[in-house]
Amino acid sequence: MIVLKFGGTSVGSVSNLKRVIDIVDQYVKSDNVIVVVSALGGITDLLLEAGHKAQTKDIEYKTSLSKIKDRHSDVLTALLPNKSTSVDSFVQKSFTDLELLLDGIFLINELSVKTQDRLLSFGELLSSFIIAEIFINRGYDAICKNSQELILTDNSYTSAQVNFEISNKNIAKYFNSNKHKINVLPGFIAKSESGESTTLGRGGSDYTAAIIASALNVSELFIWTDVSGMYTANPKIVKNASPIKNISYQEAMELSHFGAKVLYPPTIQPALKTNIPIHIKNTTRPDDFGTIISNEEINNQNAIRGISNVSDVALLTLQGSGMIGIPGFSKRLFETLSREKINVILITQASSEHSICVGINQGFADKAKKAIDNAFDYEIKTEKIDPLIVEMDLSIIAIVGDPMKDHQGISGKMFSALGRNNISVRAIAQGASEKNISAVIKGNDSEKCLNILHERFFESKSKSLNIFIAGVGNVGERLVEQFNKQHDFLKTRSKLNVNIIGLSNSKKMIFDKSGIDLNNWKKLLQSGERATVNGFYEKVRTYNLRNSIFVDVTANPDVANFYKNYLSNSIGVVACNKIACSGSLDYYKDLKSTALKFNASFFYETNVGAGLPVLNTLNNLVLSGDKILSIHAVLSGSLNFIFNSFNEDISFHDVVREAAKEGYTEPDPRIDLSGVDVARKILILARESGFDLELEEIENVPFLSESGLKSKDVSEFYESLKNDEEHYQNLFVKAKEKGCRLKYVASYSGGKARVALEEIEPGHPFFNLEGKDNIVMFYTDRYPDQPMIIKGAGAGAEVTASGLFADIIRTGNQ
Ligand code: ADP
Numbered sequence: 001m002i003v004l005k006f007g008g009t010s011v012g013s014v015s016n017l018k019r020v021i022d023i024v025d026q027y028v029k030s031d032n033v034i035v036v037v038s039a040l041g042g043i044t045d046l047l048l049e050a051g052h053k054a055q056t057k058d059i060e061y062k063t064s065l066s067k068i069k070d071r072h073s074d075v076l077t078a079l080l081p082n083k084s085t086s087v088d089s090f091v092q093k094s095f096t097d098l099e100l101l102l103d104g105i106f107l108i109n110e111l112s113v114k115t116q117d118r119l120l121s122f123g124e125l126l127s128s129f130i131i132a133e134i135f136i137n138r139g140y141d142a143i144c145k146n147s148q149e150l151i152l153t154d155n156s157y158t159s160a161q162v163n164f165e166i167s168n169k170n171i172a173k174y175f176n177s178n179k180h181k182i183n184v185l186p187g188f189i190a191k192s193e194s195g196e197s198t199t200l201g202r203g204g205s206d207y208t209a210a211i212i213a214s215a216l217n218v219s220e221l222f223i224w225t226d227v228s229g230m231y232t233a234n235p236k237i238v239k240n241a242s243p244i245k246n247i248s249y250q251e252a253m254e255l256s257h258f259g260a261k262v263l264y265p266p267t268i269q270p271a272l273k274t275n276i277p278i279h280i281k282n283t284t285r286p287d288d289f290g291t292i293i294s295n296e297e298i299n300n301q302n303a304i305r306g307i308s309n310v311s312d313v314a315l316l317t318l319q320g321s322g323m324i325g326i327p328g329f330s331k332r333l334f335e336t337l338s339r340e341k342i343n344v345i346l347i348t349q350a351s352s353e354h355s356i357c358v359g360i361n362q363g364f365a366d367k368a369k370k371a372i373d374n375a376f377d378y379e380i381k382t383e384k385i386d387p388l389i390v391e392m393d394l395s396i397i398a399i400v401g402d403p404m405k406d407h408q409g410i411s412g413k414m415f416s417a418l419g420r421n422n423i424s425v426r427a428i429a430q431g432a433s434e435k436n437i438s439a440v441i442k443g444n445d446s447e448k449c450l451n452i453l454h455e456r457f458f459e460s461k462s463k464s465l466n467i468f469i470a471g472v473g474n475v476g477e478r479l480v481e482q483f484n485k486q487h488d489f490l491k492t493r494s495k496l497n498v499n500i501i502g503l504s505n506s507k508k509m510i511f512d513k514s515g516i517d518l519n520n521w522k523k524l525l526q527s528g529e530r531a532t533v534n535g536f537y538e539k540v541r542t543y544n545l546r547n548s549i550f551v552d553v554t555a556n557p558d559v560a561n562f563y564k565n566y567l568s569n570s571i572g573v574v575a576c577n578k579i580a581c582s583g584s585l586d587y588y589k590d591l592k593s594t595a596l597k598f599n600a601s602f603f604y605e606t607n608v609g610a611g612l613p614v615l616n617t618l619n620n621l622v623l624s625g626d627k628i629l630s631i632h633a634v635l636s637g638s639l640n641f642i643f644n645s646f647n648e649d650i651s652f653h654d655v656v657r658e659a660a661k662e663g664y665t666e667p668d669p670r671i672d673l674s675g676v677d678v679a680r681k682i683l684i685l686a687r688e689s690g691f692d693l694e695l696e697e698i699e700n701v702p703f704l705s706e707s708g709l710k711s712k713d714v715s716e717f718y719e720s721l722k723n724d725e726e727h728y729q730n731l732f733v734k735a736k737e738k739g740c741r742l743k744y745v746a747s748y749s750g751g752k753a754r755v756a757l758e759e760i761e762p763g764h765p766f767f768n769l770e771g772k773d774n775i776v777m778f779y780t781d782r783y784p785d786q787p788m789i790i791k792g793a794g795a796g797a798e799v800t801a802s803g804l805f806a807d808i809i810r811t812g813n814q
């Protein structure tokens, strides 16, 4: 004899039911089978919905009822087209009884737990009857047996306690005298001694199957569901979770107790007692191995078997100086909770005995508060203890593994990973058996937390980065393309899984939690939602994904003003926008310390020299103890291009136009030609060297003509260039006469910075600087005479994008 349990999704659709038939058919060839079934997927929820609507006098319960009828009728039509009238009349009678019950609830607007259990029993009664008929109809020796006639419970409705002595006898007796090939039984439902319908708790069909399996001491229990086993974490939340091949009863019990819904926690007890292996399998992928839960020795080096979480948790804290050293407080607390039938998920007590914390399902929080405050009324009135503190909307995350007790540093690893990602932990509990460590965290951190811990314990060599990019102009577009091209390479070569989750231009923004389709992003963006700087930030924040990085590829001051918000939510910032780092010294310092405090990366290599490793090199010098003495640099690719192309044969106006056309200048070329852009760069270099400086303190020697400096807009500026050609030619000729070339030079020395157009003599390292190249010379304690020189392309969309790319990858190595 073998027991197969099929869950709601397995029997929830015609196509899945066909798979169930095929699976059962395989087993029937060699053994008699007991098939325990849940209600058709979603029916239990619909029954509850109908009941609650009826109870609140909402006539819409009729709509829920129609949905329930339709779902069953669809299955009947597809799989039992020539059903007998007896089948039809059973189903119709069940529908009528159900309707009468709901009408009754509506009439008296009351839904007691007793009535609720009766209401829910319709789901499994109908599914088991229909599924048995499907087998009979296909010529199998099949029968439907109502498990309510076998499993006896007390009358704690909604999660009744099984009377094993009587139930085991009933089950053994029935199956000893009834030998059918296929025996279909409803899961989840039972009966009390007084003959009322009871249920074993949501998800309880697993339990029914285990009760029957252990009463008959069968060789194996199969739980067929919609996933390929018990996973290292809920696969619906953690994309990289994988099925656990072998797991012990205790580990499976811990995981399911802490939320691994794939197995209803009480299921393990009967199987453990009789040592029956539980095999979890996927109905839609029957060839997948699945998970075997047993007592077998497990050959796996990993200290952790899995991670699970329980959401909607309330934390109750009972505290007060009157508790210290006086026994009996905890006993009274737990007796009170037990009397109210409130299940305790987690307990922690500080060693001072000054307080005790208990985690429960938050649906029971009000009830618990009333009962506990009432039970400790005297102590509260006499101020020995405080009224119960209730915190809502929490989650419990648990890491589970038998081998944990033999490995050191597991909790250190767990809490440092959480700390680094700025997850605050409300309470911690470690089971005495050292099979689990659990932490209470904020509910909306739980998805992030599961992924962080999964990455830490199961994907130690790989890391996911979740990228949000604002600005998809020239540079941003290249950046997106580079990620599209390199995605697979990064995954295999650097174990980095980089996904772009959000994209925005000034008008629209789009998001996709599982990664935007980068082959189609332009089209998707066109039909995105309206973009605002704050709206984008709010989205990134509420997604709350681990390793989130905001990338600023705009030149927008409003965007730069949001960096602090990102950083203080532990969201990394990578910027090519230089406004923040060249803004007020206070803001710059504030951003750096916020990044440190919240463990967030803040990189802006492309602020100076585009893709050249200028800031990184400078930082390495400073960090290793070198001292920067002076800096001399040509930092504007656009100005270098302009002065390299300008001569007596071409007008200054035309050269600037050409540079703008090639994308070497800002859209407003005055930002480059006024020297402001270069001033910002030398300011950043000075600050990164450790010197406090403001933009206004930088000496800016203008080379533009009077009218160029005063121009009110871009077209007026171009006009001035045309008119003042002589002024520019003069600059050129004067330099040429001395054999010099014009270069726009930024320098820093002794606390002073300056930007100016300079005449550079032959032999100087700047003299032969080509095209739009940049050059930076650092004179330091270690490089006092021969400077450290960095030289190369300092402008252009492709190199700037690759600088951003490098910064983003760097956040992954933090
Ligand atoms: P059934 O209807 O077959 O009883 P359930 O919905 O009760 O199925 O349980 C299966 C679901 O359990 C999966 O779809 C998955 O979302 C959830 N789940 C939670 N934690 C885990 C885990 N660690 N491994 C597998 N599934 C899990």
Ligand code: ASP
Binding pocket: 007, 008, 038, 039, 044, 045, 123, 187, 188, 201, 202, 203, 204, 205, 206
């Ligand atoms: N149908 C019940 C529920 O949805 C029992 C089960 O599926 O195991 O909770």
Ligand code: MG
Binding pocket: 007, 203, 206, 261, 262, 263, 264
């Ligand atoms: Mg289930």
